[in-house]
Amino acid sequence: MTRFTASNQSTATLKSSRKDVWAALTDPELLPKLTPYLQRIDVQDDRWTWNVTKVPVLGKSIGTTFTEVMTFEEPDRITFTHDPACTEENSGVEGEYLLEEAGSGCRVSIDLGVTVDLPFPKATRRAVEGTMKGVMAAMGRRFGHNLLKHLGE
Numbered sequence: 001m002t003r004f005t006a007s008n009q010s011t012a013t014l015k016s017s018r019k020d021v022w023a024a025l026t027d028p029e030l031l032p033k034l035t036p037y038l039q040r041i042d043v044q045d046d047r048w049t050w051n052v053t054k055v056p057v058l059g060k061s062i063g064t065t066f067t068e069v070m071t072f073e074e075p076d077r078i079t080f081t082h083d084p085a086c087t088e089e090n091s092g093v094e095g096e097y098l099l100e101e102a103g104s105g106c107r108v109s110i111d112l113g114v115t116v117d118l119p120f121p122k123a124t125r126r127a128v129e130g131t132m133k134g135v136m137a138a139m140g141r142r143f144g145h146n147l148l149k150h151l152g153e
Contacts, residue, residue, distance in 0.1 A: 006132035007113040016151040018106040034146040036139045064091040091116035
């Protein structure tokens with residue numbers, strides 16, 4: 001197994017209120033409906049376990065489960081970091097959402113990094129991480145589309 005990483009940063013200004021955006025981004029039952037490949041989120045206190053279905057990576061389908069420590073600073077910031085107690089998990093995410101007032105709407109920024117151990121040799125790093133970045137970008141676009149639809153925009 002080799003450890004691979006990819007990251008994504010994006011910002012968008014939505015017409016919806018920060019309250020409505022916050023409600024969507026903190027709803028573990030709604031998020032799988034909005035997010036491609038996300039099957040479900042299991043919640044236990046501040047630990048959210050994200051169950052991801054099979055994602056295509058270089059001809060293989062890779063599924064994963066990872067547990068995040070979620071910190072909610074309503075209405076401004078959602079921070080997530082991989083639970084250090086879950087050493088058996090082969091993947092994790094580090095990042096945050098920032099929500100700011102923008103007129104009558106809300107400016108949303110996300111900065112996240114994914115780390116995953118995959119059954120590929122180190123020599124494939126550029127191809128694997130490029131694929132991961134592409135999958136993350138496609139997931140982000142689809143999530144954004146679904147979020148806007150959910151919010152009625």
